[in-house]
Amino acid sequence: MHRLISQLKESTIIPLALLMITIPVAHFGYQEFSVTVKGLFSLAPYIAFTAATTLSLVYGRLRVLMTLLVLVISYWAFSTLTGPVGLSWNKFTIETVFNAITILGPLNIALFAFWAEKGSLISDLFTKTAAIAIQVFFVWLVAENHYTGVLHFFTLIFWPSMHPDWLNIAPFSFIAFIIALLAMAIRIITQPSTTNAALLSSLVILFIVSQQLLIPGYLPVFMFLAGLLLVGAIVHETFNMAFKDDLTGLPGRRALNEQLAKLGRHYTIAMMDVDHFKKFNDTYGHDIGDQVLKMVAAKIRKVTGGGKAFRYGGEEFTILFPGRDLQHTLPHLEIVREVIAGYLMRIRDEDRPEDNDEGKNMRGRKNTRIQKTQKKDSSVVSVTISIGVAQREGMNKTPEQVIKAADEALYRAKHGGRNKVST
Incomplete structure (x- = not known):
């Protein structure tokens, strides 16, 4: 609504x-x-x-x-x-x-x-x-x-x-x-x-x-x-x-490239990826995968701290923090990660109400009760994201180099157990 x-x-x-x-x-x-x-x-x-x-x-x-x-x-x-x-x-x-x-x-x-x-x-x-x-x-x-x-x-x-x-x-x-x-x-x-x-x-x-x-x-x-x-x-x-990305409504790769060209001397870039997304797609199908990407995009869009979200491609997203350093961005990225990890998503099926407000009420039950339901009801799922962050400093002087550094940090978050923010 x-x-x-x-x-x-x-x-x-x-x-x-x-x-x-x-x-x-x-x-x-x-x-x-x-x-x-x-x-x-x-x-x-x-x-x-x-x-x-x-x-x-x-x-x-x-x-x-x-x-x-x-x-x-x-x-x-x-x-x-x-x-x-x-x-x-x-x-x-x-x-x-x-x-x-x-x-x-x-x-x-x-x-x-x-x-x-x-x-x-x-x-x-x-x-x-x-x-x-x-x-x-x-x-x-x-x-x-x-x-x-x-x-x-x-x-x-x-x-x-x-x-x-x-x-x-x-x-x-x-x-x-x-x-x-x-x-x-x-x-x-x-x-x-x-x-x-x-x-x-x-x-x-x-x-x-x-x-x-x-x-x-x-x-x-x-x-x-x-x-x-x-x-x-x-x-x-x-x-x-x-x-603009048609699926998520976020600005797409072309918009990201334009913003990168306008960045000043101080900025931080976060790269994020949905954990186990390919396995999720194989299990539930691409339609459900699209629902997940829309949900993740909706949460990332609300990032605080002066960040602006983009869809990088596939299940990858980017957040730019113009004029912000690494330490400033970390608490805001942690909030995004926690919100997505704590979101229990009911897969749309024949029993799911068409009305969005009613659907929100169903998702608004107490966590303990939902966790019990999740054991019996496979239609309730959750996803997590891993985040890599880097700022412009040292050898990383261009946006491309900062993105590469953020990608390397994302790789470390993935191999460190996922659902993490890594620098």
């Missing part, structure tokens, strides 16, 4: 903050801009959309790409409706286009958020684009042939109490936004990520501009923000793929 809350904060705090900042900018600041700046703002969303589209194609982010297509169509349609061309359209066409965007737009954003990316990029892109094309053709058909029954149905108020007076969109549009928002809320809770947060933000932005379409500034400013958020989501998740 704590990790879920942390992931939600990490993925949503920036989009939420930017949305809050953009509201006063669009509502009050836009009117103060010169005509030239306002003209540039009308082009800004297309620039952001182009950048996001390029990144989506390069990195294969099809969900983002299809959301961009929905936003581009919406921005073009809304800009046309409020411009000279739109004013020359008949009332039926204007209402048809507006209602089509406010009904189909949110539903499509939610649809593409859940529509799994599979198969080749080209074939998948063709299928999803065809779905959009069919909808555009249907809207054109209604507008071209003046199918008044369709427009009347979508604007009919079935439940007046469910349609507040402050709404500037049709009842079906409001329902579509509610359905899409609930679906996206479920999506981001079950799978918190920067991309899902950006898709949810795009949905909120589409609602805002639909509501405030006639107020100058809202449309270009908020659509520009939507493009920036999608660009940021792609860049952030690409960065995480390169620098």
Whole structure:
């Protein structure tokens, strides 16, 4: 639960903050801009959309790409409706286009958020684009042939109490936004990520501009923000793929190498390894081994004393202590070692509760009682780690030399009985 809350904060705090900042900018600041700046703002969303589209194609982010297509169509349609061309359209066409965007737009954003990316990029892109094309053709058909029954149905108020007076969109549009928002809320809770947060933000932005379409500034400013958020989501998740370990969530080897290059003249490095991990994997299987690595990473992540944890590779982890000497780090590493050694882990099986809090309560029994259970229940296991520590001194002047010294200390801890901190 704590990790879920942390992931939600990490993925949503920036989009939420930017949305809050953009509201006063669009509502009050836009009117103060010169005509030239306002003209540039009308082009800004297309620039952001182009950048996001390029990144989506390069990195294969099809969900983002299809959301961009929905936003581009919406921005073009809304800009046309409020411009000279739109004013020359008949009332039926204007209402048809507006209602089509406010009904189909949110539903499509939610649809593409859940529509799994599979198969080749080209074939998948063709299928999803065809779905959009069919909808555009249907809207054109209604507008071209003046199918008044369709427009009347979508604007009919079935439940007046469910349609507040402050709404500037049709009842079906409001329902579509509610359905899409609930679906996206479920999506981001079950799978918190920067991309899902950006898709949810795009949905909120589409609602805002639909509501405030006639107020100058809202449309270009908020659509520009939507493009920036999608660009940021792609860049952030690409960065995480390169620098973060997918299994444990710790920074990976590339991130470690960057940090090593920035170290000053005083630092300590600890290398640690899960004891008997290969034997554990052979006994319980790789899935259980992954659970162990996640647990160890979660404990190492909480190291105190100014340390920063990394996954070195396999069952090896590294902790950097910039500006700290050996004596300072030893008590903090001992705490990490003791916490992991004292942690009794129940292997996930059919009897294990799905709720994490309930699982924690089961693990929170008194140690004496758990130890008795462990003799009868092989599903409760524990692991230990061995730690080798070295600081920059003497012949060890480079990070590579300090890591080698820490590895040699780790070797001594292993051969000295394991579950030890060695220097």
